[in-house]
Amino acid sequence: MTITAEQVKELREKTGVGLMECKSALQEARGDMEAAIAVLRKRGLASVAKKAGRETKEGLIGTYVHNGKIGVMVEVNCETDFVARNAEFQTLVKDIAMQIAASDPRYVRREEVSEETLASEKDIYRVQARSTGKPDDVLDKIVAGRMEKFFAEVCLLEQPFVKNPDISVKDHVAGHIQKMGENIHVRRFVRYRIGD
């Protein structure tokens, strides 16, 4: 079993254990990283390894709570801490959190919608469209149009921006990317409603 220097380095970063021990643990685990961590822990060398790898992204975590009953947390990444501390960037993050509280998206972007959900939505729209008696050759077009509406309803980045519904959230973010000269990435969010 050949263990690469890359693997040894990754295990070392994850556990803080010496290189030779990491190599031997990886050999014992036949290259499986998780198993190698378990090997080191069994040898008493690595403590419960909470350490993730070095953080490679900057950004800001924003929250918004409405009346204590609806809460949102969102992570927005940028390239430097300089931008993360910028007041305009902080306002952007706050606005995105408020957007999520108000508009209840289910996804950040359409790529996150599962194949299963896509198929089920398309099926529903097709049956609805067929019931109107429209000819078959326009059904596909109708379904495609309804899917775009679906994405605009459930995907944060495609929703109309609550503070300026003429543009999408994506457009609003794009404006900040241009203004600040750094890439900005809405990474993840979570929205709680009491009792949901």
Place this chain on the structure above:
Amino acid sequence: MTITAEQVKELREKTGVGLMECKSALQEARGDMEAAIAVLRKRGLASVAKKAGRETKEGLIGTYVHNGKIGVMVEVNCETDFVARNAEFQTLVKDIAMQIAASDPRYVRREEVSEETLASEKDIYRVQARSTGKPDDVLDKIVAGRMEKFFAEVCLLEQPFVKNPDISVKDHVAGHIQKMGENIHVRRFVRYRIGD
């Protein structure tokens, strides 16, 4: 296919559609609630059904963000809005959010730990214990003790309360249950760290 009045009522609450339509949709869906919602949507009767059932629980959503880099959101339920608006309850929720930010639990309570994780932890502790040369008959006891330590590390309610490490978070919550005369339930939390 017999559809119960209960099922009809549940579908009506979920969709706001009339009773007779709900009953016929349930019959078509052979009693499957999700399928019946799809039937109603195909008939154009139910819009994308975001409405959950009536909220049965009160409580508060709390957040805590440390330096913009670590964020926590937690839902704590109680029985009445009266308690949810109580300042002491609100402090409790804030303290729990700070606890999560500081101590990084993975679960609310030990019942949430998967069988797989339990087995893997036990295995690691058993091998560690065996390597000390201790006799077999005390290994179980050692492993059980290590598991308790594991729970106290990864389960929010079993962690030492950061503001008073002599008691657990569970004890701290129990004190408030007694004081306020209402059940209090830490339901869920999420913790983000930038770049994790």
